[in-house]
Amino acid sequence: MRKPLILLAGAGLLALPATAALAPGGTAYTKRASTDLLAQPSAAAEVVATVGYGRKLAVTAAQGAWLNVKDGRKAGWVFKGNIAEQKIEETKGADGLPFEASETSASAAARPLAEEASSYADQKGLGEAKADVLWLEQATAQFTPAEVTAYLQAQRKGEFQ
Amino acid sequence: MSFLRFFPLCAALALAPAAHAQFGDLLRQVGGDKADTIVDNFADGKKLVKSAAGIGLEEERSLGGSVAVEIVSRYGGLVRDEALLRRVNLVGRSLAQYSDRPTLAWRFGVLNSPTVNAFSAPSGYVFITRGLYALAGDDDDLLAAILAHEIIHITQKHALNLLRGSAAASGALGIAARNAKGNGLRQAQDAAGQLGLDVDRLIEGFVVHGFAPETEYTADAQGRALAATCGYRATGLREILVKVQNTQGDPATLFSTHPPLAERIQRLR
Numbered sequence: 001m002r003k004p005l006i007l008l009a010g011a012g013l014l015a016l017p018a019t020a021a022l023a024p025g026g027t028a029y030t031k032r033a034s035t036d037l038l039a040q041p042s043a044a045a046e047v048v049a050t051v052g053y054g055r056k057l058a059v060t061a062a063q064g065a066w067l068n069v070k071d072g073r074k075a076g077w078v079f080k081g082n083i084a085e086q087k088i089e090e091t092k093g094a095d096g097l098p099f100e101a102s103e104t105s106a107s108a109a110a111r112p113l114a115e116e117a118s119s120y121a122d123q124k125g126l127g128e129a130k131a132d133v134l135w136l137e138q139a140t141a142q143f144t145p146a147e148v149t150a151y152l153q154a155q156r157k158g159e160f161q
Numbered sequence: 162m163s164f165l166r167f168f169p170l171c172a173a174l175a176l177a178p179a180a181h182a183q184f185g186d187l188l189r190q191v192g193g194d195k196a197d198t199i200v201d202n203f204a205d206g207k208k209l210v211k212s213a214a215g216i217g218l219e220e221e222r223s224l225g226g227s228v229a230v231e232i233v234s235r236y237g238g239l240v241r242d243e244a245l246l247r248r249v250n251l252v253g254r255s256l257a258q259y260s261d262r263p264t265l266a267w268r269f270g271v272l273n274s275p276t277v278n279a280f281s282a283p284s285g286y287v288f289i290t291r292g293l294y295a296l297a298g299d300d301d302d303l304l305a306a307i308l309a310h311e312i313i314h315i316t317q318k319h320a321l322n323l324l325r326g327s328a329a330a331s332g333a334l335g336i337a338a339r340n341a342k343g344n345g346l347r348q349a350q351d352a353a354g355q356l357g358l359d360v361d362r363l364i365e366g367f368v369v370h371g372f373a374p375e376t377e378y379t380a381d382a383q384g385r386a387l388a389a390t391c392g393y394r395a396t397g398l399r400e401i402l403v404k405v406q407n408t409q410g411d412p413a414t415l416f417s418t419h420p421p422l423a424e425r426i427q428r429l430r
Contacts, residue, residue: 140250152255158392
């Protein structure tokens with residue numbers, strides 16, 4: 001039984017697109033409902049344009065972990081962690097892409113254990129483990145995107161390096 | 162069985178997993194009028210056709226939650242320590258927001274097990290054992306390296322790839338549950354049973370035996386890149402693997418579901 005599983009996993013890997021470095025002359029894709037393009041390669045710089053989800057960007061220059069990108073007439077700097085090398089296929093709603101750019105992942109973080117998973121745990125007699133996961137869902141909901149951003153700033157991580 | 166993997170629509174109609182038909186609780190979730198049912202079934206039918214290409218987010222959440230419960234059950238439950246939870250989640254979510262699936266509801270937990278290992282489950286669950294957490298110590302770069310590796314398993318859908326071609330994961334679950342209200346008792350049982358089968362397959366496929374070595378090497382390389390992008394030491398993963406390698410202990414408890422440490426360390430040079 002295990003051998004076919006390994007073969008299938010291997011097939012899945014083969015299906016993945018080859019990765020290419022994010023570099024001048026290359027392309028990238030936005031992966032959030034809204035991505036800001038900045039005037040300078042710095043998180044503190046002015047926002048000069050905003051692009052929506054799944055947009056194909058032309059990379060025109062690089063400076064450290066920052067890339068200068070172009071989407072039609074829109075151009076500016078973006079931290080490389082805020083874009084993807086391949087287009088991300090994520091659905092809207094639930095824990096996927098927000099329907100509106102103004103939405104944050106805060107509501108998703110508070111989403112409880114899926115009903116089917118809860119029923120599965122009950123039927124398998126995994127009550128204690130289910131209680132632990134429910135606790136985890138509740139306890140981790142307190143960490144808002146704003147708090148994560150503040151943490152990144154304090155630790156000088158991500159786009160605040 | 163292998164035939165069904167490549168013909169998911171046939172599988173949706175034919176699968177009747179008696180061994181898992183005990184999940185009758187799903188019947189209580191059924192609702193909606195007939196017209197809605199037809200429309201929804203059409204939508205799920207499209208999912209069936211698309212099953213080889215991807216698994217929907219709702220199905221991913223069902224599978225992920227179920228696998229998470231199984232992992233927690235098998236590895237001693239969760240450590241309920243607020244300070245520890247805060248550290249793991251702030252480091253983890255810092256990484257996750259620069260991953261390729263930044264909008265998932267990411268949750269990071271510590272398993273109350275002395276073994277040295279880490280796990281992920283679809284839809285954003287990441288777990289590290291207290292044994293591995295202790296080995297990483299106060300060094301956030303080492304903790305980040307471990308979490309980034311697990312994040313990649315989720316963003317690259319390594320576990321879901323094991324289910325390609327499965328009927329429930331691609332829409333049959335929704336169809337059967339809706340039809341159950343009027344005349345589809347068996348279908349609903351089949352749907353719940355199929356979820357159980359898929360969870361069993363995931364548990365067997367990567368929680369018990371681990372992913373295929375090449376899948377793990379991919380997670381190592383891409384996890385290292387994610388950690389470095391976020392500003393953590395790119396050498397962090399190699400450092401923690403060397404620490405594990407130098408740990409005196411039963412090999413069965415040290416990253417037992419991952420490829421040989423020496424090979425992983427070599428590939429990270």
